[in-house]
Amino acid sequence: MNIKRSGGIAAIALVGALALASCAANEGGTDTPAESTLSGNLVGAGSSAQGSAQEAWIAAFQTANPEVTVTYDPTGSGASLPNSRAARERMQDLRQDRRFRYISLFKNHGGPAGATLEHPHSQLIALPIVPAFVLEEIEGARRHFAQKERCVFCDILRQEVAAGSRVILENADMLAIAPYAPRFPFETWIVPRRHRSRFEEAPPHEYESLARLLKALLLRVNRALESPSYNLIVHTSPFSEDTSDFYHWHLELMPRLTKVAGFEWGTGLYINPTSPEEAARVLRDARV
16 A cells, blocks of 8 residues: 655655654644654554455555545555655654654565554654664764765675675665664665765655665565565664764665564574575565
8 A cells, every 4th residue: 555645744654665653743733742753553444464355454544534635555565665755854854853762664465474464564653762772873873974985885785896795786876785783584684875874864865765775675575585574674763862973874674584583582693594685586586
């Protein structure tokens, strides 16, 4: 399903590969309740993916919201184009609220990945703190910059392009790689070639390139791995700090092929039976 809204911030935007579900009560006002601003999900269409039910709901929704364009993807594959522009506009709007320091934008696809709704959807959650995991990644990037005077992600891009063995897909603006030390089998990063710390500040043509690459990647994942559940997460800079010199926004895709169990929870270490080189080869060779 794909919902787009022209002008202003979308109250609800759902898209296939990165369907954003966000709620903006009192559009145009500034006194939106925090719980409404933080997150939201589209309800009322029902959890069934049956075409007739979805089409009937779409017709009713379209009648009530003529400024919104709705389309329906009956495959439910999650491999259609993401509405990154809607996410960007929502994030830029929430940055003006001083209560918030970080936005988490993610997609859980399939029950094992934590999805609670059958239709493709994603979630955008604004937080009053910067999560420890995010701080750890930023501090690592900061240390690398202090030592090398270069962005660690830009260095990774140069090394991966030179090596070639872990590159899965690429276009003029984006590179999809199997990272050197992945936590999970077939973990994949999509990294923009141009250095930029914040997802919401990327130019429009980069969102288009991201959409094309992400769709191609998900089609290969679905073919090679028999349509697994997965988590897709946008890593971006907090609002509260200028990280433009050393941090680099990117996406991380993690198919749910193994389980996180006692060893992982107890140590913070991960057992991965698939090398990144093998994962990249399998996805490159997948016929779509």
